[in-house]
Amino acid sequence: xxxxxxxxxxxxxxxxxxxxxxxxxxxxxxxxxxxxxxxxxxxxxxxxxxxxxxxxxxxxxxxxxxxxxxxxxxxxxxxxxxxxxxxxxxxxxxxxxxxxxxxxxxxxxxxxxxxxxxxxxxxxxxxxxxxxxxxxxxxxxxxxxxxxxxxxxxxxxxxxxxxxxxxxxxxxxxxxxxxxxxxxxxxxxxxxxxxxxxxxxxxxxxxxxxxxxxxxxxxxxxxxxxxxxxxxxxxxxxxxxxxxxxxxxxxxxxxxxxxxxxxxxxxxxxxx
Amino acid sequence: xxxxxxxxxxxxxxxxxxxxxxxxxxxxxxxxxxxxxxxxxxxxxxxxxxxxxxxxxxxxxxxxxxxxxxxxxxxxxxxxxxxxxxxxxxxxxxxxxxxxxxxxxxxxxxxxxxxxxxxxxxxxxxxxxxxxxxxxxxxxxxxxxxxxxxxxxxxxxxxxxxxxxxxxxxxxxxxxxxxxxxxxxxxxxxxxxxxxxxxxxxxxxxxxxxxxxxxxxxxxxxxxxxxxxxxxxxxxxxxxxxxxxxxxxxxxxxxxxxxxxxxxxxxxxxxxxxxxx
Numbered sequence: 001x002x003x004x005x006x007x008x009x010x011x012x013x014x015x016x017x018x019x020x021x022x023x024x025x026x027x028x029x030x031x032x033x034x035x036x037x038x039x040x041x042x043x044x045x046x047x048x049x050x051x052x053x054x055x056x057x058x059x060x061x062x063x064x065x066x067x068x069x070x071x072x073x074x075x076x077x078x079x080x081x082x083x084x085x086x087x088x089x090x091x092x093x094x095x096x097x098x099x100x101x102x103x104x105x106x107x108x109x110x111x112x113x114x115x116x117x118x119x120x121x122x123x124x125x126x127x128x129x130x131x132x133x134x135x136x137x138x139x140x141x142x143x144x145x146x147x148x149x150x151x152x153x154x155x156x157x158x159x160x161x162x163x164x165x166x167x168x169x170x171x172x173x174x175x176x177x178x179x180x181x182x183x184x185x186x187x188x189x190x191x192x193x194x195x196x197x198x199x200x201x202x203x204x205x206x207x208x209x210x211x212x213x214x215x216x217x218x219x220x221x222x223x224x225x226x227x228x229x230x231x232x233x234x235x236x237x238x239x240x241x242x243x244x245x246x247x248x249x250x251x252x253x254x255x256x257x258x259x260x261x262x263x264x265x266x267x268x269x270x271x272x
Numbered sequence: 273x274x275x276x277x278x279x280x281x282x283x284x285x286x287x288x289x290x291x292x293x294x295x296x297x298x299x300x301x302x303x304x305x306x307x308x309x310x311x312x313x314x315x316x317x318x319x320x321x322x323x324x325x326x327x328x329x330x331x332x333x334x335x336x337x338x339x340x341x342x343x344x345x346x347x348x349x350x351x352x353x354x355x356x357x358x359x360x361x362x363x364x365x366x367x368x369x370x371x372x373x374x375x376x377x378x379x380x381x382x383x384x385x386x387x388x389x390x391x392x393x394x395x396x397x398x399x400x401x402x403x404x405x406x407x408x409x410x411x412x413x414x415x416x417x418x419x420x421x422x423x424x425x426x427x428x429x430x431x432x433x434x435x436x437x438x439x440x441x442x443x444x445x446x447x448x449x450x451x452x453x454x455x456x457x458x459x460x461x462x463x464x465x466x467x468x469x470x471x472x473x474x475x476x477x478x479x480x481x482x483x484x485x486x487x488x489x490x491x492x493x494x495x496x497x498x499x500x501x502x503x504x505x506x507x508x509x510x511x512x513x514x515x516x517x518x519x520x521x522x523x524x525x526x527x528x529x530x531x532x533x534x535x536x537x538x539x540x541x542x543x544x545x546x547x548x549x
Binding site: 183186187190191193195202230231232233234237241244245247248253254255256257258259260262263264265266267269270271 | 453456457460461463465472508509510511512515519522523525526531532533534535536537538540541542543544545546547548549
């Protein structure tokens with residue numbers, strides 16, 4: 001049976017591990033080839049270990065194991081020129097991009113906050129998303145076959161959670177900002193049959209969330225701990241749950257779904 | 273293996289249009305079906321009603337897919353009829369996992385101040401209270417199955433924002449969202465998920481008729497399908513006038529499947545971007 005994304009190419013940021021790697025694998029399982037980028041380096045204000053070149057190599061291995069092609073590049077979503085170069089090289093190798101997943105993000109949350117957290121999280125989680133769409137947009141329009149873009153927001157993109165540190169406020173502001181970007185792009189790109197939606201995960205079982213620093217941060221503030229409680233009786237959801245939502249959104253089964261904020265949150269937002 | 277293999281789905285308004293499409297799409301992915309429909313006309317509807325022959329055609333198409341279906345004529349305004357239909361279906365098919373509360377009417381088109389009282393009441397009885405009765409009859413069976421479940425309530429873009437001249441419809445479809453949110457919260461401990469879908473214009477007999485043409489084109493005395501098409505395209509962001517029933521079915525299928533196992537309490541537009549335009 002042909003995969004749901006046979007013959008398509010997906011551009012994925014933050015693809016070295018966590019949700020990004022899961023998306024790469026899930027889309028490859030359905031027949032897509034992948035252009036994967038990740039910073040693969042540490043940002044000073046981020047207290048947990050970020051992805052490494054070895055992680056990105058593991059994503060490459062996993063996709064190739066599925067007999068799909070992957071073009072992987074270490075690149076920073078904050079650097080538009082570097083991101084454009086990565087995208088262009090991927091298109092040169094794999095062909096026209098149909099799917100864009102702006103997934104790269106950081107959570108600079110710690111018990112010892114510093115003012116620089118604000119700018120870093122805005123730069124990566126909002127400006128990085130903007131860059132990701134901008135570098136892909138012209139060739140998608142020119143390709144004339146439409147396409148699907150999914151921006152990864154958060155429950156913190158629809159509710160005022162995340163705490164009162166510079167990083168927490170910046171995270172919530174950036175993730176809300178992603179919704180504004182999505183709505184504007186959905187309107188702007190509709191005439192080209194390019195669909196744009198956001199997903200809004202609750203806590204996901206990935207290295208960004210499951211680490212000592214994040215757990216300490218969440219436990220330090222009873223309101224934050226409460227804010228992480230889902231309606232469904234599950235503590236955390238898995239990366240593949242987001243991948244399945246994305247797969248549906250980018251597939252022809254959702255050919256007329258655009259401009260939608262889709263929570264995958266075990267009922268978290270509705271519980272508030 | 274189908275995406276809803278081994279599951280049973282209860283669908284209201286299943287004789288034709290979106291309801292039939294949901295029955296077929298879910299059956300294609302392995303579900304057995306409990307189907308009801310009023311199969312009768314209502315004075316306020318300016319379009320031909322679904323018939324018992326329509327419901328029989330749904331039965332035929334599901335059976336052609338080698339799935340089982342228990343269908344009967346029933347009115348969502350009458351809890352006893354709904355309960356007895358779902359009870360009989362579960363008795364025959366063994367369990368219940370999925371609900372598509374889809375039955376609804378368009379009614380007639382008037383400014384709010386001119387809507388006849390009985391038409392207002394009937395609209396709420398069918399498009400809102402009918403959805404509640406459907407859920408009320410189904411919940412005990414889903415819970416008894418012990419595997420959680422998924423209920424999908426059909427709202428509308430008119431459940432998210434306003435359209436003039438259909439205040440009764442807009443109010444009922446907004447009400448469906450409140451019901452969905454409450455049920456999602458109440459049923460979460462049982463792993464029963466509840467979501468709503470919000471279509472834009474769908475190409476079905478309820479919509480594709482001259483009364484709707486007039487609603488969309490009050491400026492023309494006898495609007496044609498082409499006049500309607502132009503106006504319908506105007507509400508969507510994507511360059512299409514309407515979506516097909518199967519597009520709603522694909523959303524229902526995804527929400528019903530384990531691929532959306534942690535999606536609940538969500539109002540999901542399938543609306544060609546009308547909600548952001």
